[in-house]
Amino acid sequence: MSAAGTAGAVTPSVLLAGYGITKRFGSVVANDDVTMELRPGRILALLGENGAGKSTLVNVLFGLHRPDAGRVVIADESVELSSPHDAIARGVGMVHQHFQLVPPMSVVRNIVLGAEPRKLGMIDVAQARRRVMDLADRFGLGVDPDAAVEDLPVGAQQRVEILKALYRDARVLIADEPTAVLTPQETDHLLDVLRGLTAQGVGIVFITHKLREVMAAADDIVVLREGKVVGATTPAQTSEAALAELMVGRAVDLHGDRFESGATGVGTAPVAPRADGTTDDRRADEETTRSAAADETSSAVADPMPHATHVESSAAAEIVERPVVLDIAGLCADDDRGQRAVDELSLTVRAGEIVGVAGVEGNGQRELVEAITGLRHATAGTVSISDRDASGARPRQVTVIGVGHIPEDRAKHGLIGAYSVADNSVLNRYFKRPFAAGGMLRRDRIDSHARDVVATFDVRTPDVDSPADSLSGGNKQKLIVGREFSDDIDLLIAAQPTRGIDIGAIEFIWRRIRERRDEGTAVLLVSAELDEVLALSDRVAVMYEGRIVATVDPRTATREEIGLLMAGAAHGAASSVADG
Amino acid sequence: MTLPTTDTSGGTPGRRVGVGPAGWSPQRVWSVAGAVVLVALVWGFYAWDGAQTTAVLGGTVRAATLLVLGAMCGMIGERSGIVNIGIEGQFLMSAFMAFTVASMSGSLFLGVVAGVSTGLAMGSMLAAMSVGLRTDQIIAGTVLNIAALGLTSFFYDRGRSLGQPKYQSIELGPLADLPVVGTAVFNRPPLTYLALVLVVVLHVLLLRSVWGMRTTAIGEHPGAAATVGIDVIRLRYWNVTLAGGLAGLGGAYLALESVGTFTRAMSGGRGFLALAVMIFGRRTPLGAYAAALFFGFTTALQGQFQLNDTFDIPAQFVGMLPFVVTIIVVAAAGLFGRMRDPAALGQPYEVR
Numbered sequence: 001m002s003a004a005g006t007a008g009a010v011t012p013s014v015l016l017a018g019y020g021i022t023k024r025f026g027s028v029v030a031n032d033d034v035t036m037e038l039r040p041g042r043i044l045a046l047l048g049e050n051g052a053g054k055s056t057l058v059n060v061l062f063g064l065h066r067p068d069a070g071r072v073v074i075a076d077e078s079v080e081l082s083s084p085h086d087a088i089a090r091g092v093g094m095v096h097q098h099f100q101l102v103p104p105m106s107v108v109r110n111i112v113l114g115a116e117p118r119k120l121g122m123i124d125v126a127q128a129r130r131r132v133m134d135l136a137d138r139f140g141l142g143v144d145p146d147a148a149v150e151d152l153p154v155g156a157q158q159r160v161e162i163l164k165a166l167y168r169d170a171r172v173l174i175a176d177e178p179t180a181v182l183t184p185q186e187t188d189h190l191l192d193v194l195r196g197l198t199a200q201g202v203g204i205v206f207i208t209h210k211l212r213e214v215m216a217a218a219d220d221i222v223v224l225r226e227g228k229v230v231g232a233t234t235p236a237q238t239s240e241a242a243l244a245e246l247m248v249g250r251a252v253d254l255h256g257d258r259f260e261s262g263a264t265g266v267g268t269a270p271v272a273p274r275a276d277g278t279t280d281d282r283r284a285d286e287e288t289t290r291s292a293a294a295d296e297t298s299s300a301v302a303d304p305m306p307h308a309t310h311v312e313s314s315a316a317a318e319i320v321e322r323p324v325v326l327d328i329a330g331l332c333a334d335d336d337r338g339q340r341a342v343d344e345l346s347l348t349v350r351a352g353e354i355v356g357v358a359g360v361e362g363n364g365q366r367e368l369v370e371a372i373t374g375l376r377h378a379t380a381g382t383v384s385i386s387d388r389d390a391s392g393a394r395p396r397q398v399t400v401i402g403v404g405h406i407p408e409d410r411a412k413h414g415l416i417g418a419y420s421v422a423d424n425s426v427l428n429r430y431f432k433r434p435f436a437a438g439g440m441l442r443r444d445r446i447d448s449h450a451r452d453v454v455a456t457f458d459v460r461t462p463d464v465d466s467p468a469d470s471l472s473g474g475n476k477q478k479l480i481v482g483r484e485f486s487d488d489i490d491l492l493i494a495a496q497p498t499r500g501i502d503i504g505a506i507e508f509i510w511r512r513i514r515e516r517r518d519e520g521t522a523v524l525l526v527s528a529e530l531d532e533v534l535a536l537s538d539r540v541a542v543m544y545e546g547r548i549v550a551t552v553d554p555r556t557a558t559r560e561e562i563g564l565l566m567a568g569a570a571h572g573a574a575s576s577v578a579d580g
Numbered sequence: 581m582t583l584p585t586t587d588t589s590g591g592t593p594g595r596r597v598g599v600g601p602a603g604w605s606p607q608r609v610w611s612v613a614g615a616v617v618l619v620a621l622v623w624g625f626y627a628w629d630g631a632q633t634t635a636v637l638g639g640t641v642r643a644a645t646l647l648v649l650g651a652m653c654g655m656i657g658e659r660s661g662i663v664n665i666g667i668e669g670q671f672l673m674s675a676f677m678a679f680t681v682a683s684m685s686g687s688l689f690l691g692v693v694a695g696v697s698t699g700l701a702m703g704s705m706l707a708a709m710s711v712g713l714r715t716d717q718i719i720a721g722t723v724l725n726i727a728a729l730g731l732t733s734f735f736y737d738r739g740r741s742l743g744q745p746k747y748q749s750i751e752l753g754p755l756a757d758l759p760v761v762g763t764a765v766f767n768r769p770p771l772t773y774l775a776l777v778l779v780v781v782l783h784v785l786l787l788r789s790v791w792g793m794r795t796t797a798i799g800e801h802p803g804a805a806a807t808v809g810i811d812v813i814r815l816r817y818w819n820v821t822l823a824g825g826l827a828g829l830g831g832a833y834l835a836l837e838s839v840g841t842f843t844r845a846m847s848g849g850r851g852f853l854a855l856a857v858m859i860f861g862r863r864t865p866l867g868a869y870a871a872a873l874f875f876g877f878t879t880a881l882q883g884q885f886q887l888n889d890t891f892d893i894p895a896q897f898v899g900m901l902p903f904v905v906t907i908i909v910v911a912a913a914g915l916f917g918r919m920r921d922p923a924a925l926g927q928p929y930e931v932r
Binding site for chain 1: 793920923
């Protein structure tokens with residue numbers, strides 16, 4: 001029953017492979033003749049944008065989907081998988097992106113669930129515990145076996161998820177976006193763990209869209225785009241830039257130049273000329289995005305804006321002279337369980353600067369944003385916006401003061417899914433002229449406003465009467481950004497503005513946020529993606545356990561320094577870093 | 581690369597406060613303290629007026645038996661993720677069938693079998709609706725309640741009697757001679773003993789057995805349970821059905837042991853009270869039994885008050901006592917640490 005024992009016995013030459021996999025959903029071809037091969041002791045990175053077909057491919061390999069064509073091989077044998085149990089029985093384990101753990105149950109119980117050692121129908125706790133500890137020791141995955149999973153930090157929960165697969169004798173681990181929720185240190189630790197596993201003969205399929213991790217950890221790289229393999233390579237033979245281009249299908253410029261003004265800084269991405277009259281709809285669409293975006297950019301820049309006296313924003317000294325728009329002092333707020341989540345937090349954001357809040361999720365960022373925007377009751381402290389006291393203000397009042405809010409959870413707080421695109425485009429202002437008069441909505445004005453937003457922000461929708469739920473994630477987010485940006489705002493609060501959307505949309509939204517900053521809007525950016533915070537911010541405030549533990553200059557601070565701060569190093573809690 | 585295992589729990593240091601013996605949670609300290617006070621009080625009253633106290637204690641156990649059977653039915657469902665507000669209907673229908681079969685066959689035992697079978701059947705109907713068809717669980721339970729009230733009223737036969745005495749008390753040897761609890765606990769009819777055994781057995785099963793752990797898993801995170809090969813639909817179906825058997829036993833107890841006949845709507849809202857007992861008992865059988873004893877005590881107390889004409893007010897007001905106390909206690913319970921519901925409670929599970 002031991003994983004290492006079986007792995008050592010007969011080592012197959014191919015652990016897991018798909019040859020010519022094709023999978024259609026209705027008229028959509030999710031995988032088109034995809035081939036990939038995982039050999040023992042290697043880490044294969046599956047790279048691609050959202051919707052590129054990565055998940056479909058691993059779902060086929062894991063037995064969740066049956067392929068329409070092609071062959072799945074596990075341990076040198078062709079197999080027909082009718083359910084994940086077939087895959088699990090053959091030693092394939094999945095480390096799910098959303099952990100498949102039962103939060104109130106202990107680590108041991110979670111690991112043995114479904115394959116419990118038993119004695120007279122009762123769980124043999126001693127044996128279960130012993131087996132879990134043996135596995136943890138052998139693979140260097142430290143966990144507290146008796147802790148409830150819900151009390152563990154995310155990194156430890158992930159180790160439980162990995163142990164769960166190893167307990168079932170997995171020789172192949174499929175890790176679906178495993179680093180999405182981790183700090184840089186936790187990520188490094190995970191990559192170490194994965195390498196340790198390969199040393200014992202386990203093979204790993206590592207799904208990601210983060211190029212740095214691919215370059216750092218992978219032995220083999222397979223890049224998917226639009227359901228097809230567009231590249232198979234190794235880190236030694238490629239570069240981040242080359243991979244990004246493969247992934248997106250054109251050159252990408254995410255980094256832009258964050259210190260240049262909108263007048264010169266945007267639109268530096270080289271536009272790949274596509275004069276070949278491409279027939280591919282999606283490519284054509286992408287092309288439209290780019291040109292529409294470029295048009296909009298130039299028109300926005302050309303517009304004589306009220307804040308036309310814009311100057312280069314790079315000089316910190318200049319920023320200091322600008323008025324403070326958001327001033328938070330001693331703010332406290334509790335989380336849903338009544339625990340203090342924001343702890344005497346003070347922070348200022350000035351006009352024309354982006355202050356990025358970096359931090360591991362769950363350190364009070366959500367509560368901070370909700371307390372500012374009036375969605376959560378602050379237990380102490382003050383919030384003032386544009387010199388007006390907004391402490392304890394209701395969401396409507398905050399909106400009216402001139403605050404735009406891109407909420408963290410677009411489905412829950414950003415849009416009303418069943419409402420039309422048009423109605424959603426005025427959710428923050430439907431009660432005001434010109435959209436309402438005498439208590440009645442004015443449909444014509446709302447619809448024409450919505451058409452403006454859709455055109456300006458490149459929201460792909462058949463028409464403005466379609467329900468918001470019918471849009472893709474990226475288009476939903478663009479609709480929210482369009483709505484919040486189409487009013488005259490002094491302060492923008494952007495929480496996870498690009499979570500789960502594709503690179504094209506990220507690029508677009510980042511550019512609009514930078515433009516807004518350059519026009520003089522104060523921006524508070526909260527993001528779990530350190531890359532995003534670094535790319536956009538003029539100042540980075542690191543949040544840990546409800547406080548801002550440090551404010552650093554993104555031009556001089558390194559990822560490692562910020563990562564340590566995110567893990568609480570400023571509090572001298574070095575142990576928690578090692579723990580991560 | 582091996583990490584120290586001691587630091588890994590992380591996150592929330594020092595959350596457990598050291599009150600009482602090492603490792604005791606504040607909850608446990610409170611329960612034990614409460615129990616001590618309670619025993620002292622009962623002892624005091626017993627010394628003051630033995631006969632009255634014994635009568636109230638006996639009434640307490642009698643009322644608690646029905647409540648705990650209903651509460652256990654409810655908690656198996658809820659731990660699996662299925663709300664069962666049809667316990668009232670399950671009680672009523674089972675009481676009717678138990679009474680009718682016992683009356684026609686002349687066998688109390690066959691009556692109990694009929695009651696339990698009816699409970700199982702009602703449970704499987706609830707499972708078919710709320711697990712199989714993914715009906716709204718509140719509506720599914722309401723269907724049971726309305727169906728039971730309608731059917732039992734329609735087929736109710738005023739002239740029918742049990743034709744024999746109801747279940748009689750059995751003295752458990754020397755235990756029945758103990759002071760205070762002797763008569764109240766160890767001189768009871770058979771179904772009460774059966775219920776007590778079931779409380780203990782179910783408590784162990786829910787908290788220690790493989791079945792109990794899997795049941796918790798499908799109520800908290802059915803998706804995770806499914807990924808490790810647990811058949812969520814099947815287990816929910818079985819659990820809701822078998823839990824119905826407990827309510828069925830409750831119905832049989834009501835008709836054949838507690839009252840000795842069947843009357844229209846004789847469950848009298850106790851199926852709903854059982855849900856309050858279940859929540860108050862934190863969805864564990866022993867906790868529910870403690871809660872059931874408390875609610876049973878208020879019922880017994882008001883009965884005794886009425887019997888003795890203790891208060892010079894209309895009997896209906898005295899009869900309100902258990903319900904007023906229920907409202908106060910449930911409201912007050914909300915003030916002390918709220919209990920979290922199973923995360924997937926009320927959500928139909930769909931196999932993708």
